[in-house]
Amino acid sequence: MNDHSPAESRRLLADIDLDALRANVRALRERAVGGARLMAVVKADGYGHGLLPCARAAREAGAAWLGTATPEEALALRAAGDTGPVLCWLWTPGGPWREAVEAGIDVSVSGRWALAEAEAASRAAGRVARVHLKADTGLGRNGSPPADWSDLVAAARAAERAGTVRVTGLWSHFACADEPGHPSIAPQQAAFADALAVAARAGLDPEVRHLANSPATLTLPEAHYDLVRPGVAVYGLSPAPEIGSPADLGLRPVMTLRAFLASVKRVPGGHGVSYGHTYTTSGETTLALVPAGYADGVPRHASGTGPVLVAGKWRTIAGRVAMDQFVVDLGGDRARAGDEAVLFGPGDAGEPTAEDWARAAGTIGYEIVTRVGARVPRVYRGERAG
Template structure:
């Protein structure tokens, strides 16, 4: 098994920073997470691994391959460019792409056998036109707005969309492969909107069945729905943040509650360590001044790398065996921690977040510190931060080594 497989991120600055700052991606943990989630599914439901936003910042293609290896029957992307990139990387399994505009590219998606989401008549017409140009049926999934208020056909428009899709299917221009919707508050167990949306979705399914549609899959549950709503599993669940080992919310539970392990560890090597006197200003604006003689350590990571600027004065970091807090403002490429009476050396490790095995903060700790969610912490880690992949399984026929 290849336990240390780096990939080169875009941009000329990345290789120079590779020793100073990197994100370690544990693909064995991701595979374990997918298997744990599959073990929770009811009624023979399949699992979709959502790999949008560059695999939630972890790297789309390596994570997609790991998820497939662990039994994910579907992949999910937001944008057509993401779906087409999966095809370009060699993925030939089922892929659903759901965020479409009139520009498409519809025909390329049809030719690449990508399932395209349709939320209104204009999108169905675009899919039909692309199918005619490609000379093959378009695989479409109809999305119902059951209460989230984003994409999807609202109940008043749903019967017309269903009827038009059935007519296009009868003429051989489309194949309606799925019916789906998305929950608004599944990360708040017991929220009244959950049952309300389930009711609307059931009505939408009944309308489609009366119109003669017989889709392959019906799906409603996202990660929190997968973890807490077994009656919403239907034929397929869409798991995003959970496959990366993060919990959708504290109300749902911790990753450990569900046998999940965080996949990303963000680490840096200290770029400077120095003694300064009391009253010494630190970083822009001098929002922090040292309370007495102390040691400052410089971490070569900043908001250009995805460290939130609003983590200034609050972001936790493990340095020299203890949790430290960002001292002063986070700058574009660096921030400072105050070591107090402790010492460290240039090149020593600073752990921003990881699984917590070594006492380091987790992405959830960062989210709490800056008033956001774990999703944002991992997805904002930028492309100039090299990803180093661990637990990479060899390709079929390739010897392990």
């Protein structure tokens, strides 16, 4: 366990179970068909769980690749000693292309400008740039549109012949794989197959072709190709309730968010609670103060709806979430300052889950865990030496 000082952790902490993460990676690897390997996506500080500890645990469980959004994340992995394949996909002009090429990081290219950046970085670094060409098969974010794909592929093949680039991957991303049976899924698969065919005719022979995110890893084996690319599932969250709960999918949530009560007091009926007095006590009651707020990642729009386990029961936030704190009404139940309040976890002890919070806040579990702020200490269980 990589713990923090008691003074630091007795307000609020995120308890990270790395053994659960390793088990999730192994379970997802078992889902991969046809010899497909697994890329563990560790972007956004490991979905709020901690980039480096989660990356190490994923590698220990057999993740062949790691995936990041920003170059800074990928370079942090290299600085920490990770030497395995890493893909970084969210690039802008003028980014640290040379540093990435020097570090042996695979970079994603969606257009001619990005290919030119990779080629320039290769010449500056004196090293071949490892490039994944991304096709826009229907998501409409990054990726080369079909009208430009042949030109991009031809330019990349020319760069290979010039010795500046090696096309190591061809890839795309689903828009609606979290909605089984969605009418966009089959056309995206067909568009990706077409993009692969164009690349093959141009003479490209990548190491990996990849399309499957978390929901596709779980439900679309025909989309697994050479590599599956789960993100949120690595951290034990279901990518969508329609696909199943974490337990249904053989996954276990990795993060438990715990707070410790800062105050417990009796108040009379008619007492307003928090800003705006959107909640008023109906009678004499006990209020408990949870020292966590929207600066820590507790959604303000979960005011009056967010669940928390205090004194053995589910409570709902009373009134508005403030920057650093919120209140729960305990009714006739007792508690003391310093008692634990569990905002979410795996649900083993009856506590809410991240999905419960997502429903309460009208969002998705991804946002609940990734928004847990940097000032919340992470405590790692199951960390291995070495």
